[in-house]
């Protein structure tokens with residue numbers, strides 16, 4: 005087994021496509037959200053220095069293996085450990101959450117083992133946690149930095165003799181993501197490491213081994229905001245190449261064979277007919293709204309309306325439903341239920357993404373993607389709820405965070421409709437097409453009549469305000485936020501998206517509420533889904549992921565400011581947002597994270613626009629654009645697997661931060677909120693929005709004419725966060741939706757020195773000034789404790805009974 009691994013690693017290192025000698029680098033991933041960026045950083049330096057212009061980046065990609073990989077750990081624990089490591093030309097240890105002395109974070113993982121067993125001649129580079137690990141393994145001390153530095157760019161001042169920084173300008177800017185630091189004390193001085201770079205404030209930013217080719221950098225050389233980082237990789241690879249014997253590399257046939265696997269043949273066709281064209285003075289969005297009501301709503305078992313606003317981000321509206329070949333899919337905890345129009349059901353066990361891929365493959369139209377000016381050519385429309393994270397790549401099975409405290413209702417984790425009939429409205433071209441899926445020999449029969457003018461439905465203007473209740477009050481929010489900041493200070497996470505939800509019972513059809521929402525909060529990725537037991541009304545401004553052909557784009561948002569009716573003030577809000585150090589830091593972390601996630605499935609991925617202001621109906625946002633090209637053999641479902649849940653809803657590093665959030669949010673499932681909503685087209689394309697600014701309707705107990713409506717809201721906490729402002733921001737986001745229900749959360753009136761938000765951990769005084777206090781114990785600590793001791797959940801559920809905050 006061990007020997008096998010040595011062999012497998014060699015093959016992995018050899019399965020490159022050219023005969024150019026290039027360093028073989030092993031990159032051990034400590035499950036950071038930036039490891040893929042480190043891999044790209046190494047690969048591009050390798051290609052530049054040791055490659056030929058024809059090489060692709062992937063030809064130079066290091067071998068990336070998780071620090072908890074069983075085979076690797078077993079090999080590194082065995083007697084062939086050094087021999088195995090000797091096969092490589094360089095070892096890179098990635099950044100990651102936690103402390104290098106902790107067994108599971110680093111010390112007893114493949115990263116720590118590799119460091120212990122590395123032959124002296126093997127060049128080693130530790131990045132951030134890897135750097136701290138290098139120091140720690142030499143007896144130095146790693147302790148809190150005092151003030152964590154996350155997502156900020158600082159000057160690096162280095163010793164001119166430092167081998168790693170040859171050719172770099174003194175004081176070059178580098179991104180920092182850390183809470184811990186190597187202490188510059190006797191223990192470090194007694195070690196063979198010397199400090200070769202510092203920040204202006206004197207923090208240790210880089211180390212070099214005096215005798216061996218071993219280096220550590222505390223900052224992130226691979227970050228989009230680090231200038232000249234490429235030279236650092238080049239300098240490191242020099243050491244690796246000195247070792248490399250330039251062995252000619254053999255082409256392996258495995259990849260080619262996999263790509264040539266036969267595609268299933270189908271007998272399906274998509275029939276497209278142009279059904280409408282309209283004059284410039286007609287509002288295409290309203291035509292689509294009418295078509296949705298007239299053709300699909302209440303007429304097919306499931307119906308959907310992707311209410312694109314005609315902007316470049318969302319040029320089309322799609323209305324559709326489940327016709328004769330349509331069906332519904334709901335998914336909960338590893339089980340997918342398929343329901344055909346005739347009511348027949350089948351239940352399939354396994355990952356939802358795999359099930360969806362199978363269904364799409366089985367219906368791939370023989371007449372291929374049609375030459376139409378849009379990507380949705382029938383397929384799945386619906387939502388992938390946040391809980392789907394347990395079936396995607398950034399989840400550690402057995403991590404113990406699959407113990408949801410309560411399922412609020414019968415809402416499926418994910419729900420989609422397979423839409424076999426739709427009308428697509430192209431707002432710029434002012435034309436609409438009807439699409440229908442037909443089987444071989446079947447005669448097309450879908451002939452929708454698109455009527456405009458006169459018949460538009462308008463919701464009644466006045467509605468009495470709905471009273472929403474928040475699942476937690478501000479005291480509890482303050483407590484959770486402080487715990488999040490503690491975890492940041494401990495180095496376990498760099499950014500935490502902390503959320504909660506607002507709930508109400510309403511009468512009237514969800515569609516009518518949606519009609520109000522789309523007027524109150526116009527948004528590019530707005531949508532309405534009628535999926536029988538659950539309806540979703542969304543006014544999301546955020547694109548999660550678009551796959552069009554092989555092009556992939558993500559547009560994460562981080563940074564929110566209110567809009568103002570006064571144009572001067574409005575402009576000022578936008579410009580303050582754009583320049584805020586705190587929000588730029590928040591945004592940078594997620595920009596780097598999305599790049600990392602896309603690199604898992606793309607040949608390359610890059611930030612195209614970093615933190616640009618975009619103004620929506622109720623808020624200004626900082627939006628980043630990350631783009632890549634899908635790797636051969638990867639599809640949209642792989643892209644979802646690599647990026648879900650949306651990083652802007654988790655924080656970084658994603659894997660560990662999701663576990664932390666699960667605790668902080670008292671194990672209450674987020675459901676549809678925080679997931680993704682949109683389509684997976686039969687063409688293989690996809691476009692999904694992040695589920696925010698969204699109301700989710702489920703039937704209120706047995707009353708079929710009343711609905712429980714839930715609205716999630718939250719925001720990112722970083723080391724720079726000020727808790728009262730975060731709470732205000734959360735309410736601002738909630739208001740974007742609550743306004744459609746005639747309801748507005750008022751700003752809290754409390755002094756800046758409100759004891760609720762004090763850093764002092766003295767819980768005793770916390771409730772004293774709380775005007776919402778109903779005398780119940782606050783929930784989070786008990787919930788966390790009960791989880792740690794894995795005792796009964798009843799104690800935590802009773803103590804986490806919400807203390808309501810009223811909305812009017």
Ligand SMILES: C=C(O[C@@H]1C=C(C(=O)O)C=C[C@H]1O)C(=O)O
Pocket residue numbers: 501503546560561562563564652653694696697716717718719720737
């Ligand atoms: C969490 C929400 O929004 C997310 C958080 C943002 C932020 O922290 O600034 C901005 C957009 C979203 O990615 C929400 O709207 O509820």
Ligand SMILES: NC(=O)CC[C@H](N)C(=O)O
Pocket residue numbers: 036098099100101102103131132133134181182183184185494495496
């Ligand atoms: N980016 C990192 O690798 C962070 C390392 C460590 N967890 C810290 O916070 O200091």
